[in-house]
Amino acid sequence: MAFPPRRVVVASDHAGVAMKRRLREALADAGIDAEDLGTGSDASVDYPDFAAAVAERVSAGTADAGILVCGTGLGMSITANRFPGVRAALLYDDSAARFARLHNDANVAVFGARTMAPEDAVRRLRLFLAEPFEGGRHEGRLGKIRGIENTIAAGPGPGPAGQGEPRMSYLRQTDPEIYEVIRRETERQAYRLELIASENFVSEAVLEATGSVLTNKYAEGYPGKRYYGGCEFVDQAETLAIERAKRIFGADHVNVQPHSGSQANMAVYMSLMSPGDTMLGMNLSHGGHLTHGSGVNFSGKLYNVIPYGVREDTETIDYDQVRELALRHRPKLIVVGASAYPRTIDFAAFRKIADEAGCMVMADIAHIAGMVAVGLHPSPVPHCEFVTTTTHKTLRGPRAGMIMCREDMAKKLNSAIFPGIQGGPLMHVIAAKAVALKEAMTPEFKEYQAQILRNAEAIARTLVKRGHKLVSGGTDNHLMLVNLKDTPLTGKEGEEALERVGITVNKNTVPFESRSPFVTSGVRIGTPALTTRGMKEPEMERIGNWIADVLAAPADAVVQKRVSAEVRTLCGSFPLYASRLVGA
The missing domain is CATH 3.90.1150.10 (Aspartate Aminotransferase, domain 1)
Structure with a gap:
């Protein structure tokens, strides 16, 4: 578990309410504001419900540690340890409290309200919170535990349909080579520190949508205007994604069909420009992106691209240079955005320059979309005719793209995507976008x-x-x-x-x-x-x-x-x- 833990969830059954209260007071004294998942009274309840609530949070990684209390602590321990990644320990004495952390990296502490005094429970909780995991030889043993629990979860292979087969069991039997590739990649992600700025880890809900039966459905066109029948449910998924994006970003119109950020950018260019037209884009080596006009990319091959960059003294965008280039070359479009620029972008300044030069502005917020969504970076939507983004990176959705624009640009934009550069949209990915966008609407x-x-x-x-x-x-x-x-x-x-x-x-x-x-x-x-x-x-x-x-x-x-x-x-x-x- 994270040491010391900061996100702690607690729960008890009816027998443990009073002791839970004492333990929460001890946590508060340690500066930890624990979240209580119930129960709140001595009315009889079933301990598995509350053990599962805590264990599910710890297993999912949305809590660093959990605390459970029931009459003996045994039932809570048994239930919690059914969840992958949960290491629940009954702290029956002081040594157990220490070694549960030192040797076992326990992440759920369990107490018996009828088998230990409240002051003993508080002391053991403090010992539990004070001990870091030793690692070393113990890490290898924990690895074996993880291997055991997840081999069991994988199951022996596919059985009769409808029996809730464990994850990837069909793949393991059908294609063991690809199964092994995915298994090893999962291990790589879990045991290495991922610091690539454009990568993230999606939720299990996003993964489920991405791997759903929606992958089977062809749906050329747009909701209510498809070229195929049987689209009533994928229409609902796409509409949900569109409406959620509009609400989050305050956009007039949203197209959620682009397969990638590159295709989103290409669709905007094709809706505005003809080959040979002039555009301004950020120099790739100064932090821009391939699709902003690099000579090796379609954008640099199809259009006359004038690059702008950063100041040599501050290494921040040279807005004076942008203005000078825009007034000299009179482009049809200024592209704003970057793939490796660590500072806040002034979209209002680009709007002012574009108005002087008589051109439009497209913002590519692929890297900063998550921050824009919650108001922690200025939004380009009020200042730009078009805004493109990927749906992964900081937005933490599936790998794909999305475009926002003014309502008067919607028809040309939609035509640029379909039938312009794409055929059937990937409905399973669009559903996953909808899921990620719903997640993005939470506190x-x-x-x-x-x-x-x-x-x-x-x-x-x-x-x-x-x-x-x-x-x-x-x-x-x-x-x-x-x-x-x-x-x-x-x-x-x-x-x-x-x-x-x-x-x-x-x-x-x-x-x-x-x-x-x-x-x-x-x-x-x-x-x-x-x-x-x-x-x-x-x-x-x-x-x-x-x-x-x-x-x-x-x-x-x-x-x-x-x-x-x-x-x-x-x-x-x-x-x-x-x-x-x-x-x-």
Whole structure:
């Protein structure tokens, strides 16, 4: 579990209400505001219901630790330990309280209201909260427990239809090679620190929708205007996605059919421009994206692209340069947005420039959509004719795209997507977009976005303290760029050194880059995925120091061994997709 735990859930049956109250007071004294999941009275209830409520939260990673109380503690322990990733321990004496954490990394403490005095329970809770997991040889043993529980969950193979077969059992029998690839990738995600800024971990609900029977349905066209029959239910899914996106972003019109962010951008270009027309886009090496006009991309091949960039002194967008280029070249479109820009973008400034130049503005918010959705980054919607985004990254949905626009642009935009560049939409992915958008409407999602920002600031602060130079000096959003120009390392070497210890980042060009895109002088780091796992500032500071340690001694085997072990232990404390870790 996260140590010390910050997100704690508690529950009891009717026999444990009074003791639960004492334990919550002890938690409050320790600065922990625990969430009580019931029960609240001495009226008879069934303990499995409350044990399951706590265990489900811990298993899903939305709580760091749980506390359960019943008459003896036995029933609660038995129930909680049915959930993947839950290690519930009955704290029957002080030694059990200590060693449950030290050796077993227990994440649920269980107490018996009829078998122990309240003061003993409080003391054992404090011991439980004070002990970190030792790791070492114990980590290997916990790995075996995870392997056992998830091998059982995987089942022996497919049985009769309708019997609720465990996850991936059909795949394991039909295609063991692909089954093994997915199993190993699940393990990689669970036991490495994912710091690629464009990656995230979707919820089980999003995964379920993505793998649903909606993948079978062809649905060319739009809700109510399809070229195929049998679309009444996929129409409902697409309409839900559209309405939720409109509500979240305040957009007049939304198209949720793009298969990717690149196709979303292409559809906007095709609805506005003809080949050879002029557009402004951010220089790729200054933080832009391939689809914003790179010469190797369709955007740079089809259109006359004028690149703008950042100032050399501040490494922030040069709005004066944007204005000068727009007035000189009179483009049809200015593209705003980036894939590696760590600062807040002034969409209102771009609108003002576009009005002077007589052109339109498209904002690509693929990286910052989650923050825009909850108001933690200025919205481009009031300032731009078009707004595109991916639905993964900070929005934490399936890998796909989405477009927002003014109502008067809707017809041309829809035609650009279908029949312009796509045929049948991926209805299973659109349903998953709807799920992610519903998740984005919750208070928890807003807090998640705020934590992404705090985590990015914590890593940035740690790296600067360790002597690293960051592009623009820091970050306002979810990512940062470590500039290695003045070090012996290239971005490629930095990425590879960190990969060896289980820290996944990507090499990246930096402004005024002198090296090839295959080598680069920078490393891009982002916090959305680790924030999804529940990690916060203390973990980010540790990770920042590990990154600095490795970059300072990329070939040091002693450093690599130490950091690699610490990374795996930390990952084990923040379980990810526990029910999918078959044989990990």
